[in-house]
Amino acid sequence: MIHLKKRSVHIAICLIFxxxxxxxxxxHQGGIEAPRENGxxxxxxxVSQEKDTHPIAIPPHEQIRLDVLADFDFLVEELESxxxxxxxxxxxLGVDLxxxxxxxxxxILTEDMFAGALDHTEQMERAAADFLFAALHGLQLxxxxxxxxxxxxxxxxxxxxxxxxxxxAEDPAEHSAIQLSRMEAFTHPAALWFYGxxxxxxxxxxxxLGLFGTDPFAVQTSIISPGEVAxxxxxxxxxxxxxxxxxxxxxxxxxxxYAHLIIDLSEHLGGSPNHFRDLIISPLLSAPISIEGHQFxxxxxxxxxxxxxxxx
Numbered sequence: 001m002i003h004l005k006k007r008s009v010h011i012a013i014c015l016i017f018x019x020x021x022x023x024x025x026x027x028h029q030g031g032i033e034a035p036r037e038n039g040x041x042x043x044x045x046x047v048s049q050e051k052d053t054h055p056i057a058i059p060p061h062e063q064i065r066l067d068v069l070a071d072f073d074f075l076v077e078e079l080e081s082x083x084x085x086x087x088x089x090x091x092x093l094g095v096d097l098x099x100x101x102x103x104x105x106x107x108i109l110t111e112d113m114f115a116g117a118l119d120h121t122e123q124m125e126r127a128a129a130d131f132l133f134a135a136l137h138g139l140q141l142x143x144x145x146x147x148x149x150x151x152x153x154x155x156x157x158x159x160x161x162x163x164x165x166x167x168x169a170e171d172p173a174e175h176s177a178i179q180l181s182r183m184e185a186f187t188h189p190a191a192l193w194f195y196g197x198x199x200x201x202x203x204x205x206x207x208x209l210g211l212f213g214t215d216p217f218a219v220q221t222s223i224i225s226p227g228e229v230a231x232x233x234x235x236x237x238x239x240x241x242x243x244x245x246x247x248x249x250x251x252x253x254x255x256x257x258y259a260h261l262i263i264d265l266s267e268h269l270g271g272s273p274n275h276f277r278d279l280i281i282s283p284l285l286s287a288p289i290s291i292e293g294h295q296f297x298x299x300x301x302x303x304x305x306x307x308x309x310x311x312x
Contacts, residue, residue: 061114061124068128069108076101085147095142104135129194148270157195161186162202162209169204212272214243219279221251224262230255232280233264237271244279252283 058066079101080086086097113131117123133151140150152160164183185191187199203209218239222231232248255261263280 060121061118064121064124064128065108065113068113068132069105072105072108072132076105083147083149085149089143089146089149092146093142093144097143100139100142104132104139107135108132133194145269154195157186157191158197158202159209159211161197162204162206163211165202165204166210211238212240213238214240219244219247221247223255228258229260229262230258231262231264233267234276234280235267236269237273237275238269239271239275241275241278244275248279249283 080098089095089097108131111131114124114127115131117127137151143149164179164186167179168183191197192199215236215238218235218237220233220235222233223229224231230251232251261284
């Protein structure tokens with residue numbers, strides 16, 4: 001593996017996925033994981049080192065290639081072990097995720113990932129990290145964002161980090177193990193290096209940063225049949241609660257005697273569950289209800305369950 005002293009690509013690459021993987025908390029055991037048999041000259045040299053008492057020196061750029069390959073293989077292993085999306089993606093899109101990932105693996109083995117940056121180790125590590133990020137980024141065109149399986153852009157990484165820091169600062173005791181684990185992963189030095197972020201310079205009070213902005217098109221309301229049918233379309237739930245509340249609550253007053261309300265989530269991209277709970281469910285209830293929810297997450301070889309009881 002590329003050790004932290006060399007600005008580890010390992011955890012940074014794992015972090016670029018919206019699904020936070022347990023790779024982010026793995027202990028390094030030292031050395032490089034043995035690559036698969038693939039006929040690649042660099043890989044063959046690495047395997048021969050185990051058999052030769054006088055190992056052949058591997059050029060630094062090929063060593064970095066092997067490190068990236070080992071990290072990528074670990075990422076694929078975590079996806080296969082923890083994600084129930086392989087079958088979902090195939091059924092919905094006819095796309096073989098395993099084949100796509102194998103294509104990325106071949107690119108790591110065969111393509112020039114260093115773009116001429118062969119004079120300095122850190123330059124080569126940066127070039128290799130950027131190469132892998134771009135290769136994984138290309139997958140989202142095929143996967144169409146299913147399961148949030150796509151790399152995080154710099155802007156999305158910063159916005160998510162700011163939002164996590166705000167939530168934890170408000171009341172750390174209120175947050176689940178998933179959120180705290182995600183916070184630890186996002187603030188790992190390797191991730192900060194990859195995205196070029198300095199925590200000391202990150203202003204969590206900057207209203208321009210964060211996931212919950214003021215998109216005027218996130219929630220749309222309309223009347224389909226006056227006095228009978230109303231429609232609310234929600235494109236995403238990353239919006240500021242107060243901003244959308246100012247639009248929705250007067251609309252609820254206007255349609256309170258309507259027979260039907262259609263809530264269209266067909267193009268919904270995800271977001272905070274609080275948005276839907278506080279702005280849609282709660283205002284439409286005639287009596288308080290209790291909702292019990294469960295969150296599953298992996299911690300190494302164990303599966304944990306968090307139960308959340310919400311009163312509305």
